[in-house]
Amino acid sequence: MADTTGNFDFLVKYDDRVAHLARQAEAYVHSDPDSALFKLRLMVETMARTLVDMEAPHLVDSDLTVMLRSLQRSGLLGRREADEMHAIRRDGNAAVHGYDSTTPTAMRRLVDAWRISRWYARMVKRGAKVDPPPFKPPPAPAQGAGQRAARAKAEVLEEAVEARRDRTRAALLLFGQDDDIKAMRWRLRGELRALEFVAVAAGEPIVDADFVALVMAMDLEQILEHPSWGRSSQEAKASVEQQFEAFKGAHADAEQEYLLERASLAREARSTEH
């Protein structure tokens, strides 16, 4: 294994297993990006398991997606850390499933892992002052012109895909990344309270809160078989399933295209080595 830059040395005193995986990933980032991504995926899984063990021990044997969801629901895992962990999960899974990866992909995930590590250290040792030096990219070995060209193409592809994913994420968020949600919540609740006074004076509301609560308490099966709403709710379910699958399918196709293009660039880079 090549020497590492010491980016993850600070992590040893908080979790030496996680630090070891990170250092391995760092050492492989240029020579074997697939292995680097695999190690990072394992690192994230180890982190998630440790945190879940603290918060919801019954979920400790679940898969990574379930553990991350549980950590987000508990409020322990913020959106940014969750995004980064999911990015490592996704690229690690692709590497495990045989899609060739490139160094630019592994390097991006390594930086993500370094950021998550700082947060993780603060989580496992509350109140700890975690202030590692800035991330230093592991130096690249000497490369021929062919390898440099292949790497430049991989960088361009990676930039384009990250930009596309950022747009997708921005479109899906209820609030923007930079929105002051607290201020927005305060303003909207203020407006709602003001309208409440007007509405009370104006008359009866259409919404029956008891009905809403009843539907909330009902099992899905009860709703789908209900004599009055069963048919329309079955139709709604089928239609939503279809629309949602079409949306997921379009996204999955785009991701698949990216993985194939990336694999082809990885092969191109390898062929220039010989």
Added chain:
Amino acid sequence: MSGELDLATTWFLAARTMACGGEKISIAEEAAAGLFARAILGLDEESCIAAKSKEHMQSLTLIDCMSMAAKLPRGTADQVMAGVMMIAYSAASMQPLQVRWASMLASAMDMTEDRFQRCCVNARVISSMLPHEQEAVGG
């Protein structure tokens, strides 16, 4: 504003208000709103992003939202109402301000009690189907 941007604006303002009317904005509520816009309302990424831009959203009030909701065709209005109720169902609770918002929106859409109930039932069905957006589209 274009029709698509109008719908995106109405949806995100109505959805944010519903989420803000509750005690705490949950991950489930956040996650459901965007997927609903893209998959069910069929809005494109550009409209969703443009509708949420600070400059665009900042000047709008709930009265504007209700006024835009009143102009929606009946089928689209029903979808928006189902989506708004889905947010409450995703969080598995509904606070008094949220009940009031749903009611005011229903009035703006000229909805009968029966129509509202159908939206409500559909919302419950949909809320059980939308997974987390990070899982669906990657982090």
